[in-house]
Amino acid sequence: MNKPEINYPSTNLANNALIPKPMKVIATNSAFGLDSKTAIFTNQTATGFEAVGQYLAEKINGQTNIVVPVNISSEEAVERIIFIEKSDALESTSPEAYQLYIKNDSIVLNARSAAGAFRGIQTLRQLIPETANDTLAEQPMWLIPTGKITDAPNFSYRGAMLDVARHFFTVEEVKKYIDLLAYYKYNVFHMHLSDDQGWRIEIKSWPKLTEVGAQTEVGGGAGGFYTQEEFKDLVAYAAERHIEIIPEIDMPGHTNAASLSYPFLNGNGKKLSVYTGTNVGFSTFDANKDEVYAFLDDVIREIAAISPSPYFHIGGDESHATKKRDYINFIQKVEPLVKKHGKTMVGWNEIAQANIDSSTVVHLWNEPHNALKAAENGSKVILSPASKAYLDMQYDTESIHGLHWAAYIPVPDAYNWNPETFVDGLPKESILGIEAPLWSETISNSAELEYLAFPRAIGYAELGWTAASQRNWEDYSKRLVQQVPFLKRHDVNFYRSKAVDWE
Numbered sequence: 357m358n359k360p361e362i363n364y365p366s367t368n369l370a371n372n373a374l375i376p377k378p379m380k381v382i383a384t385n386s387a388f389g390l391d392s393k394t395a396i397f398t399n400q401t402a403t404g405f406e407a408v409g410q411y412l413a414e415k416i417n418g419q420t421n422i423v424v425p426v427n428i429s430s431e432e433a434v435e436r437i438i439f440i441e442k443s444d445a446l447e448s449t450s451p452e453a454y455q456l457y458i459k460n461d462s463i464v465l466n467a468r469s470a471a472g473a474f475r476g477i478q479t480l481r482q483l484i485p486e487t488a489n490d491t492l493a494e495q496p497m498w499l500i501p502t503g504k505i506t507d508a509p510n511f512s513y514r515g516a517m518l519d520v521a522r523h524f525f526t527v528e529e530v531k532k533y534i535d536l537l538a539y540y541k542y543n544v545f546h547m548h549l550s551d552d553q554g555w556r557i558e559i560k561s562w563p564k565l566t567e568v569g570a571q572t573e574v575g576g577g578a579g580g581f582y583t584q585e586e587f588k589d590l591v592a593y594a595a596e597r598h599i600e601i602i603p604e605i606d607m608p609g610h611t612n613a614a615s616l617s618y619p620f621l622n623g624n625g626k627k628l629s630v631y632t633g634t635n636v637g638f639s640t641f642d643a644n645k646d647e648v649y650a651f652l653d654d655v656i657r658e659i660a661a662i663s664p665s666p667y668f669h670i671g672g673d674e675s676h677a678t679k680k681r682d683y684i685n686f687i688q689k690v691e692p693l694v695k696k697h698g699k700t701m702v703g704w705n706e707i708a709q710a711n712i713d714s715s716t717v718v719h720l721w722n723e724p725h726n727a728l729k730a731a732e733n734g735s736k737v738i739l740s741p742a743s744k745a746y747l748d749m750q751y752d753t754e755s756i757h758g759l760h761w762a763a764y765i766p767v768p769d770a771y772n773w774n775p776e777t778f779v780d781g782l783p784k785e786s787i788l789g790i791e792a793p794l795w796s797e798t799i800s801n802s803a804e805l806e807y808l809a810f811p812r813a814i815g816y817a818e819l820g821w822t823a824a825s826q827r828n829w830e831d832y833s834k835r836l837v838q839q840v841p842f843l844k845r846h847d848v849n850f851y852r853s854k855a856v857d858w859e
């Protein structure tokens with residue numbers, strides 16, 4: 357390596373616009389010049405590290421057009437190196453912890469696992485300035501401020517949910533959303549795959565679910581579904597971004613599309629017809645029929661086989677057409693089916709009415725008392741309180757998409773709450789993390805999805821990753837403004853809230 361003599365201008369790592377805000381930042385007031393003479397070297401024995409290096413190179417290329425080689429054998433033309441290393445000597449024990457050490461001529465990223473390295477390169481991506489400095493060297497150079505970042509997540513579960521049932525979203529639309537979530541260090545993508553208005557995943561042993569149940573959506577559109585191959589492709593795509601996909605099949609309510617496909621499933625005693633409206637709570641499986649559980653055994657088996665996530669979400673919400681006794685019986689019969697196929701059950705907070713296993717996870721949306729009950733029983737809780745964390749809630753009365761049954765959620769309100777104290781008496785140890793659900797009654801394409809999700813989903817990313825003591829709206833909103841070039845570069849239709857000084 358022959359290093360050129362460059363007088364780097366001083367840049368200050370402490371003035372970064374990183375979201376989520378990292379645990380610790382120490383600035384050393386110089387710069388690393390990212391240019392065509394930079395190379396990436398990664399650990400090549402531990403799984404996934406090289407792929408993280410390649411992902412970084414791809415993203416650098418997408419932004420700057422420079423080609424940064426990964427793990428090349430000759431270092432001749434190389435002047436500066438980004439090392440991506442495995443290290444167990446990090447302060448935090450989180451598998452997603454990382455440490456970035458940025459100096460003039462090298463960047464060292466240390467992580468326990470490829471997941472940690474992946475989170476670390478998102479930080480690095482966010483530090484690459486929009487524009488190159490063309491005066492320092494013969495070729496354009498992007499100046500990354502030097503210093504040290506030590507970071508780890510506050511919560512191990514940082515999720516976003518998309519309802520692909522009320523309106524269908526294509527594989528490409530879902531991938532675009534996953535890409536954006538990855539940039540903000542999300543690690544879970546929950547897919548709401550079935551509801552009254554549509555069934556969205558191929559089940560080979562019950563083909564009418566997609567031949568009949570998938571052909572509709574809210575408003576009368578054509579609907580759609582993912583073949584098992586497409587679902588596997590989505591799972592792999594998310595996994596490359598160290599995001600786990602949790603599939604949800606909602607039951608025993610929200611099941612009109614399934615019952616329309618196979619009428620023996622229906623338990624509400626009413627004549628079935630296509631449903632393309634937005635009411636909830638009218639449909640139910642018949643909880644007293646063995647054939648219903650045999651059907652569910654097949655559905656869960658087929659999905660579990662193509663879903664590496666340890667979790668399987670059974671919905672369980674708003675089963676107003678199911679008698680309470682039947683509901684409890686149903687949940688207690690489905691839980692062993694989920695277990696039988698090697699998965700941990702997750703369900704919306706209503707499931708805590710049943711006698712559930714302590715390994716089952718309860719997903720809070722509207723009933724703190726059921727979250728508390730579950731926690732007392734040893735279950736972990738995911739927090740998605742509708743009044744704070746629902747991405748489908750309108751910003752205000754002028755919002756062009758969304759609902760407002762739980763609240764209007766302006767951008768500052770989405771950020772200004774503390775998941776750790778939201779449910780009075782819920783111990784932090786019981787909280788797995790937070791999730792921001794996006795129900796799709798009022799949205800049907802990427803532009804509409806993005807209008808509701810951005811910028812609020814960026815704030816939820818910080819609520820999941822950054823400790824409460826480090827969060828502050830004033831400081832956050834300034835960092836949020838600096839996301840605009842990234843959002844524009846990726847053609848994200850974000851909502852320009854008046855509460856943010858976009859400049």
Ligand code: TNX
Nearest residue numbers: 636673674704721748759795
């Ligand atoms: C409630 S939240 C629902 C969904 C709706 C949503 C709309 C939950 C578990 N159930 O069925 O789509 O409200 O905001």
